[in-house]
Amino acid sequence: MSLPDVPGRGRESLQGVDMELAAKNHKATFRVLDSMEAPHGGWFLKLRFAAGDAPTLRELKGATLLVSSPDEATSFEVKVHGFPLFGGHPSDDRLHRTGRVDLHVAVLDGNERSIGLKWKVSGPLQ
Numbered sequence: 001m002s003l004p005d006v007p008g009r010g011r012e013s014l015q016g017v018d019m020e021l022a023a024k025n026h027k028a029t030f031r032v033l034d035s036m037e038a039p040h041g042g043w044f045l046k047l048r049f050a051a052g053d054a055p056t057l058r059e060l061k062g063a064t065l066l067v068s069s070p071d072e073a074t075s076f077e078v079k080v081h082g083f084p085l086f087g088g089h090p091s092d093d094r095l096h097r098t099g100r101v102d103l104h105v106a107v108l109d110g111n112e113r114s115i116g117l118k119w120k121v122s123g124p125l126q
Contacts, residue, residue: 027059027126028052032119033100042106043115044084049099055124056092057083060103065123067105067115076113077125078105 030047038044055063060080068075081104083090088102095101107113 027124028055028122030101030121032115032117032121034117035115035119038084038104041112042081042104043078045103045105045115045121047101047103047121049095049101050120052122054096054099057090057095057101059124060101063124064108065105065121066125068120068122069116070118070120072120074113076111077108078121079108080105 028049029051031050032045033048034046036044061082063080065078065080066075067078084102084104086102088094090101
């Protein structure tokens with residue numbers, strides 16, 4: 001999605017608008033803090049909540065999420081397989097208190113793609 005030019009405000013002031021639109025289309029938006037390939041396929045993602053309504057772990061488990069590159073040129077869907085324990089015990093309290101959650105995800109279309117820092121993860125998709 002390309003941000004429009006607004007006279008006197010420029011593109012920088014509209015970055016929050018893009019996040020609000022994403023939050024309305026999807027339940028929540030997260031930013032990728034760290035990502036690494038999982039040993040048996042997929043990715044481990046360390047996420048920080050950015051906008052929207054924070055989902056519960058029950059809503060995230062098995063959910064389909066949309067992953068987008070920072071420039072929004074690349075996007076694809078992933079499915080949540082579970083929660084890795086190396087980041088601490090996952091809980092709704094931890095997600096709401098710190099805004100962080102760790103996920104084990106796999107790309108839905110079968111093509112292994114890389115997920116980098118500052119990528120956007122939004123969902124759960126409905």
